[in-house]
Amino acid sequence: MTTTLVRPTEDAKLRVMKNENWTKAVYETNGLNLWYGTAHALKNIDLSINEKEVTAIIGPSGCGKSTYLKTLNRMVENVGDVTISGNVTFMGNNILGKAMSVELLRSKVGMVFQKPNPFPKSIYENVAYGPKIHGIRNKAMLDMIVEDSLRKAALWDEVKDRLNKSAYSLSGGQQQRLCIARCLAVDPEVILMDEPTSALDPVSTHKVEELIRTIKNDVTIAIVTHNMQQAARISDRTAFFLNGEIVECDRTSTLFSTPTDERTEDYINGRFG
Amino acid sequence: MDRVLQSKINRRLTKDSAMKWLFGAVVAAVLGITFFLFYGIGADGVGRLNLSFFTNFGSRFPEKAGIKAALVGTLALMAVVIPVSMFLGLCSAIYLEEYAKKNKWTAFIEMNISNLAGVPSVVFGLLGLTVFVRALLLGNSILAAGLTMSLLILPIIIVASQEALRSVPDTLREASYGMGATKWQTIIHVILPSATGSILTGSILSFSRAIGETAPLIVLGIPVIVQFLPTGPLSTFTALPMQIYDWAKRPQPEFADAASAGIIVLMVLLITMNGFAIYFRNRSEKKLKS
Amino acid sequence: MTSIKPTEKLRTRDVIAAAKKNEKFGKIIPHLLLAVTSVTVLATFGIIYTLLKETFIFFQEVKITDFIFGTEWAPFSNADQAFGVLPLITGTLKIAGVALLIGVPFGLACAIFLSEYATPKIKKFIKPIIELLAGIPTIVYGFFALTVVTPWLQSFIPQLKLFNALSAGIVVGIMILPMIISLSEDALSAVPASFREGSYALGSTRFETAIKVVFPAAISGIAASIILAASRAVGETMIVSLAAGSTPVFNMDFTGSIQTMTSYIVQVATGDAGYGTTIYYSIYAVGFMLFLFTFLMNRAALYIKTKFREEY
Numbered sequence: 001m002t003t004t005l006v007r008p009t010e011d012a013k014l015r016v017m018k019n020e021n022w023t024k025a026v027y028e029t030n031g032l033n034l035w036y037g038t039a040h041a042l043k044n045i046d047l048s049i050n051e052k053e054v055t056a057i058i059g060p061s062g063c064g065k066s067t068y069l070k071t072l073n074r075m076v077e078n079v080g081d082v083t084i085s086g087n088v089t090f091m092g093n094n095i096l097g098k099a100m101s102v103e104l105l106r107s108k109v110g111m112v113f114q115k116p117n118p119f120p121k122s123i124y125e126n127v128a129y130g131p132k133i134h135g136i137r138n139k140a141m142l143d144m145i146v147e148d149s150l151r152k153a154a155l156w157d158e159v160k161d162r163l164n165k166s167a168y169s170l171s172g173g174q175q176q177r178l179c180i181a182r183c184l185a186v187d188p189e190v191i192l193m194d195e196p197t198s199a200l201d202p203v204s205t206h207k208v209e210e211l212i213r214t215i216k217n218d219v220t221i222a223i224v225t226h227n228m229q230q231a232a233r234i235s236d237r238t239a240f241f242l243n244g245e246i247v248e249c250d251r252t253s254t255l256f257s258t259p260t261d262e263r264t265e266d267y268i269n270g271r272f273g
Numbered sequence: 274m275d276r277v278l279q280s281k282i283n284r285r286l287t288k289d290s291a292m293k294w295l296f297g298a299v300v301a302a303v304l305g306i307t308f309f310l311f312y313g314i315g316a317d318g319v320g321r322l323n324l325s326f327f328t329n330f331g332s333r334f335p336e337k338a339g340i341k342a343a344l345v346g347t348l349a350l351m352a353v354v355i356p357v358s359m360f361l362g363l364c365s366a367i368y369l370e371e372y373a374k375k376n377k378w379t380a381f382i383e384m385n386i387s388n389l390a391g392v393p394s395v396v397f398g399l400l401g402l403t404v405f406v407r408a409l410l411l412g413n414s415i416l417a418a419g420l421t422m423s424l425l426i427l428p429i430i431i432v433a434s435q436e437a438l439r440s441v442p443d444t445l446r447e448a449s450y451g452m453g454a455t456k457w458q459t460i461i462h463v464i465l466p467s468a469t470g471s472i473l474t475g476s477i478l479s480f481s482r483a484i485g486e487t488a489p490l491i492v493l494g495i496p497v498i499v500q501f502l503p504t505g506p507l508s509t510f511t512a513l514p515m516q517i518y519d520w521a522k523r524p525q526p527e528f529a530d531a532a533s534a535g536i537i538v539l540m541v542l543l544i545t546m547n548g549f550a551i552y553f554r555n556r557s558e559k560k561l562k563s
Numbered sequence: 564m565t566s567i568k569p570t571e572k573l574r575t576r577d578v579i580a581a582a583k584k585n586e587k588f589g590k591i592i593p594h595l596l597l598a599v600t601s602v603t604v605l606a607t608f609g610i611i612y613t614l615l616k617e618t619f620i621f622f623q624e625v626k627i628t629d630f631i632f633g634t635e636w637a638p639f640s641n642a643d644q645a646f647g648v649l650p651l652i653t654g655t656l657k658i659a660g661v662a663l664l665i666g667v668p669f670g671l672a673c674a675i676f677l678s679e680y681a682t683p684k685i686k687k688f689i690k691p692i693i694e695l696l697a698g699i700p701t702i703v704y705g706f707f708a709l710t711v712v713t714p715w716l717q718s719f720i721p722q723l724k725l726f727n728a729l730s731a732g733i734v735v736g737i738m739i740l741p742m743i744i745s746l747s748e749d750a751l752s753a754v755p756a757s758f759r760e761g762s763y764a765l766g767s768t769r770f771e772t773a774i775k776v777v778f779p780a781a782i783s784g785i786a787a788s789i790i791l792a793a794s795r796a797v798g799e800t801m802i803v804s805l806a807a808g809s810t811p812v813f814n815m816d817f818t819g820s821i822q823t824m825t826s827y828i829v830q831v832a833t834g835d836a837g838y839g840t841t842i843y844y845s846i847y848a849v850g851f852m853l854f855l856f857t858f859l860m861n862r863a864a865l866y867i868k869t870k871f872r873e874e875y
Binding site for chain 2: 103129179183
C-alpha cells in the first residue's frame, strides 16, 4: 500500500529555504543579461514565475527561451564561455551569487529535457537516483518514493511489474514520463521543461500534457515550447521571447486573444518563426 | 565515335576489376600469412602439450622443460599490472575528460601521453632497470616488472578510457547535473557505469599487450630458468614470453617444439582475453543504444 | 543513514534537506586526479632523465664524435674496443627498410580494399583477423621468422644465413601491417562520400576514384600511418633479436647477420656485462639514440597529420 506524500504546507517550504524576502513568485528575474562569448543572448529580462502555475515560454528558435530556462537552474554555465549580469532570485534567494550551491538549487528545481534522457539503469534506479545522491539510503523509503513518483507521473501501472528492467526498454513517451518521475522523486518546488514533447508522437505528447495538468497542483512548472497550441492548452501564463528579449508576458488567455504587441500577434498567427 | 569511347571505357573497366582482384588477392595473402603463422607454430607445438608441460619447471633438458613457473609468473605479473595500470589510467582519463580545463598544462599532459605511447618497449625496460630495479632496490622482482609494464601500457589505457568516457552522451551528464548531482557523483553513478564496457575492452587489450611483451623483461634482467613459484611481490620470477624466448634461442630442435607449445599457451591466453574484450564491447554497444 | 522519513508532516524535500552531505570531498577530487595524471609526465621525464644521465657518463669514456661517426661497433673486443654507432643504425635501417617495402604496399592495398571495395560483410570478417594479427606478441613473430620464414627463404636464396636482415625485416613488415591498415583505412574512410559521388558522376571507375580522388584526399593520414609504422619497426626488438643475429656490420648486405640498436640492448642485458662498465653505459647511449629516432618520427607523424589535415 502506498503512502501518499502530503501537500506542501507553507511551513514546510520555509523550513527548507527560508528567506524573508520571499514573496509569492517562486522565481523573480530582474534585468537579466547573458552573453555567450560576445553574443548577447538574453537582453534585460524581467519575468516572474508564480507558484503552482504553469508558465509557458514561447518564441522562434534562437530567441533565448531555452537559455533563459537553463539560467534558472544554472545549467547554462555548462555551455562554457558564459557571462551573466542582473538578478535572479529563487524563493527570495539570489541564485547567481557565489554563495548559492548549484547542487542545492537543482535539488529543488528539476529539469526535463528535449529528448528523453533516462540513465542506462533500471526503471527503479532512474527514479531513485535523485533521492540517493541527496543522501537518502533507506531502502523502504526509496521504495516508497519510487512508487509515489511513478504514480504521480502516471507511469506506475505500466511499469510496476518491470521496475528492474532497463529504462531503455520503455517507449519514447514512457521514457519522458519516467524523466518527469525522476524529477518528482526529489520533491522539487519547480520543474523546468525544455520542449519536453518535441521528440514525442502526438499520443505521447497528449499524455505528457495530461501529466503536467495533474502535477501542477503540487509543483510550479516553467515550460519552453515551440508549439503555441501546447502553450495555450496547458499554461496559465505565457511569455513571448524574441531575439533575446521578452516582447510580452501575460495570462495565456489574454496573450493569445488580445496581444498588445504587433510582433506577438504576428508570431501567434504564424506569420514568422 | 561512340564505339571508340565505349572501347576506352571497357578498357578502364577491365583495369578496374583487375585492380579489385589484385587488392582482394593482397588481403587474401595477408589472411593466408596469418593462417600460415598459426599453423606453422601450432603444428609443431601441439605434441608437447601434455600435463607435465604445465606442471614442470624450466629445465636444461628439453623433454623435461615445462612452463609452470612461467605461467604462474605471468599471472603474478598481471596481479600487479592490472590494478596499478587501471588505477593510474582511469584516474588520468577521468581527470582529462571530465575535469581538465583546456589550458597549456592539459595540452602538455596530452602531448606527454602521445609521446609515451610511441616509446619503444625496450626503452621502458631501461627506465624500469634504472628506477625500479636499481634506484628503488626492487631487484628483478614481480613488483619491478609489474610497475614497468604498467607504465608501458598506461598510455593505451588512458586513451582507450578517454574515448570510452567521451562516448557517454552529454544528455546523461545533463540529466544528472539537472538532478543536483555533483560532478563526482555524476562520474561515479552515471558516467563510469555507462562507460564500463568500453573501458574494459580497451584495458583487456592492453593487458594482453603486457602479457606478450618480452623486451622490457629482458632488460630488467628477469631470469629464465626458475625452479620455484613466486612467494610475494618482491619475489623473483619468470614469465611466459621470457620462457619462450629462451627456448627459441636454444639450438636443439626439441626446445623449438617447447617454444611452439609455449606460444600456443600464450596465444590461447591472449585470444581468450580478446574474446572477453569483444564481448564487453558488444555489450556496451547494446547498453548505450536507446 | 538518516532516521527521518517522510510522514504526514514531512515531505521528501525535508528529508533531503536533513540528510548528511559531504561536499568537501568533491573539492579535493580534481586535485587528487591531477596528481595521478602527472605520473605520465613523470614517466616521460623519468625516461629522458635516466637516458641522459647514463649517456652523459658514457660520453665521459667515449668521445661523442667517435660514437656518432664511428663505423666500427666492437664493445666486447678486449684489444680494440670500439663504440661507433653507425653499424647499429645501418642494421636498424635495413630492418625498417625491408619492413616498409613489405608493409606499405600490402598495407595500403588492404586499406584501399577495406575502405573502397569491401562490403560490410567482408569487412566484418576481415577486421577481427587483422585485430588478431595486431595482438600477436612480437616474440611469436620472432619465432615465426626464425623457424618458418628463414628456412622458406633459404629454399630459393641459398646464401641466406640462419640469422639475416631479410627475413627479420619481412616479418617486421608483417608485424606493422595491422597498424598501416587500420590507420590508413581510418584516413580513407574519413574522406566524405560527396568526393566519391562527384567522381562517379563524371564516369570514373571505382579504381580511378580510389586512386585519383580518395587516396590524395587522405594522403596526410596515410603518410602519418607510414611514419608511425616505420617508428614501430625501428623500435622493434624481439623479432630482430631472434632472427637477425647480433653482428654489427656496416655494409649493405641483407643476407647475413646484423645488429640493430634494440638487439644490442638485449644482447647486453642477457649477457654478463657488470654494472658500471662502459658496456653497461653504452646501452643507455644506444637507448637514447633509439628514443630520439622514434620520438622525432612520432612527432613528425603527428605534425603531418595535423598540419596537412584536409579540411573537408
